[in-house]
Amino acid sequence: MNILLTAAIKDLKLLTRDRVGFFFVIGFPLLMALFFGSIFSGGGGAAGSMDIALVDEDRTGGSAEFAKILDATDILQVITLDPASAMEKLKKGDITAVLVLKKGFGDGSGLFFGSEPLIEVTVDPSRKAEREYLRGILIQNAFEGLQKKFKDPGQMRSMAQQGLKEIQQSPGMDPAQKKIYGDFMTSLDTFYGGMDPKTSGKGSFFKEPAIRFVDFRKDQAGPRSYFEISFPQAVMWGLVACAAAFALSLVQERLRGTYLRLLMAPIGRAHILGGKALGCFLACILTMTLILCVGVFLFKVRIGDPGLLLLVMLCAAFCFSGVMMFISVLGRTEQAVGGASWALLLVFSMVGGGMIPLIIMPKWLITVGHFSPVKWGILAFEGAIWRGFSPADMLLPCGMLLLFGLVFFSIGLTIFTRRGIA
Amino acid sequence: MITVNDLRFSYGNGPAVDGVSFTVSAGEIFGLLGPNGAGKSTTIHLIGGVLSPAGGEVRLDGGDPKRPATRRRLGVAPQTLSLYEGLTGEENCAFFGRLNGLSSKLLKERTARAIDLAGLTDRARDRVSAYSGGMKRRLNLAVALIHDPPILLLDEPTVGVDPQSRNHLFDSIEALRGEGRAILFTTHYMEEAQRLCDRVAVMDHGKIMDSGSVDGLIARHGGPSVVEVEGLDRSFAVEPLEGTRNGDLCRFETPNPMIVLQALADRKAAYTGLRIHRADLETVFLNLTGRRLRD
Incomplete structure (x- = not known):
């Protein structure tokens, strides 16, 4: 054990003295955590908004009201312009879209049932991703405007009276049909006339659209900030960097002759490789501790279950020590191993959700992600930090981490031993 | 002492070492000379226990070098500078000293002695990456001596050094012989072998072509x-x-x-x-x- 520790301490010393290498193990993952944490938490100032130009061709109270509703949203920044200026701004890329409210929009009658669209939207072709997002916002706000009308008995009464007038003046309508529609409009007028404007819309009939966001577990508050999501990802980046750094150091030992000197020292091969694995294991633990300390003390990341977190850290360190052994045999030169290790680890991170959210991936790629230790690592860390995993819940991700570690270490060890000293 | 008897080894494409035999006694420098690919490095790896012979045997003071305890009697200065550039000279010595089982007290004393022998006392706490080629070569030898081994394998210990460092290394190696160590020395520099070696063997195609004292070899093959x-x-x-x-x-x-x-x-x-x-x-x-x- 003394020899293993001696070898491991030597490797830790070497790691901390290589400034660039050390930056990638600690500094880079922290920067990633802060970068993504800030973006998604809105910590870097106002949350991102979409600038749109509004062209009001309708120029009625209804269209003005709709413009006001849109402007009041956090997501849209609305400026009212004439058509030419709006299109010019769109051309220059200053705004995302031009929204034209056509004539007739204000009375609301044709908004949902008419044959001609009363809202026309032109989106910057380079920002197609935002088109559907904008469509959703417009539909939501159009409904909101319509609902306001329904809640105002005065407006509705005036609409009923206007309807009655149009029915009575309609020359071609069948008298029997005219009587039915006329009676309905008169009843509607009487109904709205008897309604108290102060209380209308407060009953159960005029409830707000029933959209309420709830946490997925009642006993947990979920992540309090995006930092609680970005720090587990940062920990994974730290582990990836540790594995890459130690794999490279193993190749350097072989190429630079120190491995030969170690082989001729009075220690076994198991000591040499065990020392390297222990060094990597300890470096992983230190890296995780440092990154999580920054998260906890500076960014208020809460640790749900410290005991489970410790278990996850041990499993993750074991896993990435195995990964280190595997990637050290992916090539015979430093360049080959360096390139191959980052390529492999990037793929692990990508399909494992360490870089791109799993939600935007196709299903088959999510299935591929099951073969990435990064996926299980992130899940395990989130489980211990904010998902509120029980020890039983933790069995699968931790088991997968241990399994990956064992498999990768065995493959790496077999190839390394067969390859000899060359 | 080193005893090599009918040593054989093959990498698969013909024999790399083919029936090599020699002995190196205490207080003797034995030179192993040969062109590139002659089998010198393979012989050294077999003597160091890194490779297992296909035939024949190696004994270091009677022990099998495959056993770690036997290798404790061996000090190696490989041809490639086998040092950790991110560590200081002192830390390199201390690391290999610990691997050789030196206790803390002894380690301090031996490290100081090895560093002194390498003429690096003033630079002991500098990182090896800041050393010149000659300083690295001297440290490479010092690390081999950290545990005071009676047997030394010196594989081209003077490659790429200036005349001052080479001279320092010659003096150190001669002093080590004077202390009664058995030294196996490989080199491409014939004048070095002629100056330092008590006996030499010329090796080619995995075989020893001839061996003996320098004068004897010259008399037999010099013309x-x-x-x-x-x-x-x-x-x-x-x-x-x-x-x-x-x-x-x-x-x-x-x-x-x-x-x-x-x-x-x-x-x-x-x-x-x-x-x-x-x-x-x-x-x-x-x-x-x-x-x-x-x-």
Whole structure:
């Protein structure tokens, strides 16, 4: 054990003295955590908004009201312009879209049932991703405007009276049909006339659209900030960097002759490789501790279950020590191993959700992600930090981490031993 | 002492070491010479227990080098600088000392001694990456000595160093011989082998072509010495001494240059210049291994 520790301490010393290498193990993952944490938490100032130009061709109270509703949203920044200026701004890329409210929009009658669209939207072709997002916002706000009308008995009464007038003046309508529609409009007028404007819309009939966001577990508050999501990802980046750094150091030992000197020292091969694995294991633990300390003390990341977190850290360190052994045999030169290790680890991170959210991936790629230790690592860390995993819940991700570690270490060890000293 | 007996090893494409035998006694420097690919490094790896022989055996003070306990008696200075550039000279010595089982107290003392032997006391706490090539070579040897081993394998220990460092290394190696260590030394520099080695073996194609003292090898494989005399009196007959005359220059090939010199003195011959080219180890090396370029 003394020899293993001696070898491991030597490797830790070497790691901390290589400034660039050390930056990638600690500094880079922290920067990633802060970068993504800030973006998604809105910590870097106002949350991102979409600038749109509004062209009001309708120029009625209804269209003005709709413009006001849109402007009041956090997501849209609305400026009212004439058509030419709006299109010019769109051309220059200053705004995302031009929204034209056509004539007739204000009375609301044709908004949902008419044959001609009363809202026309032109989106910057380079920002197609935002088109559907904008469509959703417009539909939501159009409904909101319509609902306001329904809640105002005065407006509705005036609409009923206007309807009655149009029915009575309609020359071609069948008298029997005219009587039915006329009676309905008169009843509607009487109904709205008897309604108290102060209380209308407060009953159960005029409830707000029933959209309420709830946490997925009642006993947990979920992540309090995006930092609680970005720090587990940062920990994974730290582990990836540790594995890459130690794999490279193993190749350097072989190429630079120190491995030969170690082989001729009075220690076994198991000591040499065990020392390297222990060094990597300890470096992983230190890296995780440092990154999580920054998260906890500076960014208020809460640790749900410290005991489970410790278990996850041990499993993750074991896993990435195995990964280190595997990637050290992916090539015979430093360049080959360096390139191959980052390529492999990037793929692990990508399909494992360490870089791109799993939600935007196709299903088959999510299935591929099951073969990435990064996926299980992130899940395990989130489980211990904010998902509120029980020890039983933790069995699968931790088991997968241990399994990956064992498999990768065995493959790496077999190839390394067969390859000899060359 | 090192005992190598009928050692055999193959990488699969023909034998790399083919029936090699020699011994290195305590207080002796044994030189292993050979062109690239001759099998020297493989022999050293077999002696160091890194490879397992396909046949024959290696014994270090009677022990099998595959056993870690036997390797405790071995110090190695590999041809490639086997040092951690991110550690200081002192830390490199201490690391390998600990691997060799030195206790903390002894480690401090031995580290200081090894660093002193390498002439690096002033730079002991500098990182190796800041050392010159010569300093690294000296440290490479110092690390091999950290645990005071009775047997040393020095694989081209002077490659790429300046004359001062080379001289320092020569003095250190001679001092180590004086302390009674058995030293196996490989080099491409024949003058080094000639100066340092008590005995040498010339190796090629995995076999030892011949071995023995430097003088013995020269006598057996060096060929005649050449005496060149300039401006020799025209009346001096060169034929009886098997000489040739080419203008102003006479050339005598002889196993013993003293015969020519004695004849010149006896006949009171007048000449303006004289040069003696004695066969040396390089001649022996080329005669035994050929002049064809090796990969």
